[in-house]
Amino acid sequence: MKIALVTLGCKLNYAETSTYERGFIAAGLEPVGWRDGADAFLVNTCTVTETANRKCRSEIRKLHRLNPSAPIFVTGCYAELRSEEVAAIEGVARVFRASEKAVVVPETLEFLRVKPDAATSPAFSPDFVGDPTSKQGVTDVLGGFRRRASNDIFGAYSSGERTRSFLKVQDGCDNFCRYCTVPYARGRSRNIPICEAVRMAREIAAAGIREIVLTGVNTGDFGRNTGESFLDLLKALNEVEGIDRYRISSIEPNLLTEEIVDWIASGTKFQPHFHIPLQVGCDELLASMGRKYTTADFAAKIAYVRSSMETPSGAPLTGGERLPVFFGIDVMVGLPGETPELFERTYRFLEELRPAFIHVFPYSKRPGTPAAVMPGQVPPEVKAERVARLEELCARLHSEFETRCKGMRATVLWESREKDGTMGGYTDNYIRITRPYDPDRVNTLEKVII
Numbered sequence: 001m002k003i004a005l006v007t008l009g010c011k012l013n014y015a016e017t018s019t020y021e022r023g024f025i026a027a028g029l030e031p032v033g034w035r036d037g038a039d040a041f042l043v044n045t046c047t048v049t050e051t052a053n054r055k056c057r058s059e060i061r062k063l064h065r066l067n068p069s070a071p072i073f074v075t076g077c078y079a080e081l082r083s084e085e086v087a088a089i090e091g092v093a094r095v096f097r098a099s100e101k102a103v104v105v106p107e108t109l110e111f112l113r114v115k116p117d118a119a120t121s122p123a124f125s126p127d128f129v130g131d132p133t134s135k136q137g138v139t140d141v142l143g144g145f146r147r148r149a150s151n152d153i154f155g156a157y158s159s160g161e162r163t164r165s166f167l168k169v170q171d172g173c174d175n176f177c178r179y180c181t182v183p184y185a186r187g188r189s190r191n192i193p194i195c196e197a198v199r200m201a202r203e204i205a206a207a208g209i210r211e212i213v214l215t216g217v218n219t220g221d222f223g224r225n226t227g228e229s230f231l232d233l234l235k236a237l238n239e240v241e242g243i244d245r246y247r248i249s250s251i252e253p254n255l256l257t258e259e260i261v262d263w264i265a266s267g268t269k270f271q272p273h274f275h276i277p278l279q280v281g282c283d284e285l286l287a288s289m290g291r292k293y294t295t296a297d298f299a300a301k302i303a304y305v306r307s308s309m310e311t312p313s314g315a316p317l318t319g320g321e322r323l324p325v326f327f328g329i330d331v332m333v334g335l336p337g338e339t340p341e342l343f344e345r346t347y348r349f350l351e352e353l354r355p356a357f358i359h360v361f362p363y364s365k366r367p368g369t370p371a372a373v374m375p376g377q378v379p380p381e382v383k384a385e386r387v388a389r390l391e392e393l394c395a396r397l398h399s400e401f402e403t404r405c406k407g408m409r410a411t412v413l414w415e416s417r418e419k420d421g422t423m424g425g426y427t428d429n430y431i432r433i434t435r436p437y438d439p440d441r442v443n444t445l446e447k448v449i450i
């Protein structure tokens with residue numbers, strides 16, 4: 001039986017879909033592309049904007065038109081927040097809520113009348129020894145599908161790429177920023193225990209993957225339900241053999257503590273690359289949106305990371321210099337109350353901060369959030385102008401960042417994809433490097449001069 005898995009949304013969704021896929025493969029199903037004659041479909045949805053909701057609906061309708069007899073199983077954030085709406089779309093056989101991720105595979109198999117053969121799929125044998133009594137109720141990647149848990153976390157990692165894997169270590173969020181639906185869609189902040197993260201990192205290493213990107217909704221909030229700390233997690237993962245590099249996919253500025261920075265700066269596998277949400281660069285809107293820091297706090301944190309991890313700019317290149325840190329900053333434009341003056345303040349704040357990249361998002365009104373009913377809503381055409389200005393600024397800052405790194409030594413992890421006779425990879429500080437394709441270099445680390 002063929003099944004096609006479709007993912008919309010973030011790295012977390014990719015890690016989860018990839019984990020479902022391994023479960024279906026273990027049960028004897030064949031994953032295929034959505035155009036390749038699938039007998040069933042699984043769609044992992046996103047609800048970060050109204051556009052995302054629309055995309056999910058049209059994706060489901062497209063698949064139903066493609067094969068009206070194929071049942072469609074739907075999970076993810078849109079399915080969580082609008083389950084009845086999704087269930088009403090023609091072709092949808094089952095909607096899985098956020099707390100049901102652990103049963104997506106076994107219940108889909110049941111619906112498809114697929115009985116995994118215990119002989120060939122030990123993970124499905126009744127006596128598979130996971131730790132059913134585990135307080136954290138962690139769902140084992142393959143074995144624990146049968147364990148249902150309400151507020152538990154579904155451990156997951158992606159295995160589609162040869163060089164890099166997204167490892168989900170945390171889910172949910174307790175912050176309830178006033179524009180955000182994620183806490184409603186993904187529940188309260190919780191995490192897998194460190195031992196489970198280490199077990200999955202070893203599995204990833206055993207598959208020959210050399211780089212792990214730690215993902216979560218509020219990754220730095222790791223430890224909320226296990227009493228462990230994010231720093232302890234990093235230290236434990238740093239010891240896993242076979243993994244050469246780690247990146248932290250996104251971390252709130254107030255959770256990137258000086259202790260964590262000092263440890264990373266002391267020489268570890270964690271790369272000089274941080275993705276940090278700012279959202280807006282003026283204190284009035286940070287406060288009105290319920291963000292937990294000021295622009296001064298944010299600037300001080302970036303300055304601290306730079307002073308701890310970089311060789312001061314202008315110092316002579318001796319070959320031992322430390323690379324400039326790559327900061328990718330999330331910014332949302334057009335939040336309610338964002339006057340032209342306040343937008344200019346965000347613009348100037350980013351110019352002074354000089355991140356390597358700005359991820360620009362136009363604010364999207366989310367029903368049920370306080371911001372959706374706030375005064376001072378910004379017209380779409382004004383939002384579009386501001387997005388364009390920040391994207392222009394991003395291009396300038398990114399090119400300045402690359403210029404600052406010119407002539408410096410770095411290490412690249414070469415990826416497997418060949419494009420027009422070339423191959424590519426990222427340096428420690430996330431600069432993209434390409435070279436003529438050489439199959440022997442795939443998934444190898446190489447020292448280069450940027």
Ligand code: SF4
Nearest residue numbers: 173175176177180182
């Ligand atoms: S911290 Fe992030 S995920 Fe949590 S509520 Fe705020 S914006 Fe949403």
